[in-house]
Amino acid sequence: MNRDPVLTLEGLSVTYDVDPPVEAVRDVSLTVGRGEVLGLAGESGCGKSTLAYAVQRLLKPPAEITGGRVVLHGAGDDGARGSDVELTTLPAAEMDRLRWDQIAMVFQGAMNSLNPVLTIGAQLADVFARHRPSMRRAERTARCGELLDMVGVGAERLKSFPHELSGGMRQRVMIAMALALRPRLLIMDEPTTALDVLVQREILQEISALRQELGFSVVFITHDLPLLLEISDRIAVMKAGQVVEISAASDLYHDPQHEYTKRLLGSFPSLTGERGDFVRKGAHV
Numbered sequence: 001m002n003r004d005p006v007l008t009l010e011g012l013s014v015t016y017d018v019d020p021p022v023e024a025v026r027d028v029s030l031t032v033g034r035g036e037v038l039g040l041a042g043e044s045g046c047g048k049s050t051l052a053y054a055v056q057r058l059l060k061p062p063a064e065i066t067g068g069r070v071v072l073h074g075a076g077d078d079g080a081r082g083s084d085v086e087l088t089t090l091p092a093a094e095m096d097r098l099r100w101d102q103i104a105m106v107f108q109g110a111m112n113s114l115n116p117v118l119t120i121g122a123q124l125a126d127v128f129a130r131h132r133p134s135m136r137r138a139e140r141t142a143r144c145g146e147l148l149d150m151v152g153v154g155a156e157r158l159k160s161f162p163h164e165l166s167g168g169m170r171q172r173v174m175i176a177m178a179l180a181l182r183p184r185l186l187i188m189d190e191p192t193t194a195l196d197v198l199v200q201r202e203i204l205q206e207i208s209a210l211r212q213e214l215g216f217s218v219v220f221i222t223h224d225l226p227l228l229l230e231i232s233d234r235i236a237v238m239k240a241g242q243v244v245e246i247s248a249a250s251d252l253y254h255d256p257q258h259e260y261t262k263r264l265l266g267s268f269p270s271l272t273g274e275r276g277d278f279v280r281k282g283a284h285v
């Protein structure tokens with residue numbers, strides 16, 4: 001990987017302290033490059049979400065980080081490039097400041113976390129009110145409108161309530177919210193799984209275009225390997241808490257190294273035969 005790193009995980013381990021303890025993430029090391037889409041694949045229960053929450057320091061007991069480090073590069077506010085910040089040991093208040101600002105997350109059920117009694121404009125504006133308190137109200141409203149335009153919802157929806165929007169639109173609002181402060185890293189945990197395939201594809205195309213425009217990196221988590229092959233620069237395959245293989249998407253598809261990767265590829269009929277060819281050669285979103 002030739003890009004500058006944005007995020008590095010070094011030997012990260014997370015255990016759920018139950019009886020018997022569950023080692024959900026085991027000694028995971030990986031790097032996410034600037035502007036890169038890193039796919040994280042693996043079957044249900046392999047530890048993908050636990051890993052994502054650990055990076056964001058959003059784990060709750062009984063989950064506990066038992067080893068390793070998470071470093072966000074160039075995030076310190078001490079100069080043009082900024083220094084590296086170790087997230088695993090950062091005081092909670094500073095982590096709160098970095099969250100949304102530098103790393104944002106969109107998860108599967110995110111669209112249901114919108115407050116039903118507030119307009120989406122008010123909910124977007126709240127992100128600015130909390131993180132950019134000096135921003136004037138008019139500018140806030142203008143930025144919220146721009147964001148809704150950017151994700152294809154349209155500024156005219158600022159005064160809509162969540163129930164007036166479709167599931168796809170609501171999830172786009174959550175993506176707008178995640179991108180509001182121009183984070184350098186977007187973690188997406190099954191962000192479109194609950195949506196129908198066409199809506200899912202449209203949203204992914206938009207994320208890809210926005211990434212080109214704004215230059216953020218994406219960690220995209222899903223069990224949908226064909227989807228990851230289309231949208232990722234590199235893919236990490238997780239099994240039982242460990243990353244067993246990490247390589248460029250096309251290498252992973254054409255020349256998988258690990259037995260488990262081969263099995264995973266084989267479990268998607270759409271990846272074999274002519275249709276599989278289409279998946280790899282089809283429009284790159």
Ligand SMILES: Nc1ncnc2c1ncn2[C@@H]1O[C@H](COP(=O)(O)OP(=O)(O)OP(=O)(O)O)[C@@H](O)[C@H]1O
Pocket residue numbers: 016018022024042043044045046047048049050051062223
């Ligand atoms: N609160 C908890 N207490 C105990 N074990 C847990 C808890 N939450 C998750 N686990 C276990 O940790 C492991 C990893 O779960 P995790 O949700 O991270 O996997 P995942 O790959 O994201 O799965 P999915 O795709 O189904 O969300 C699983 O074995 C799961 O049963």
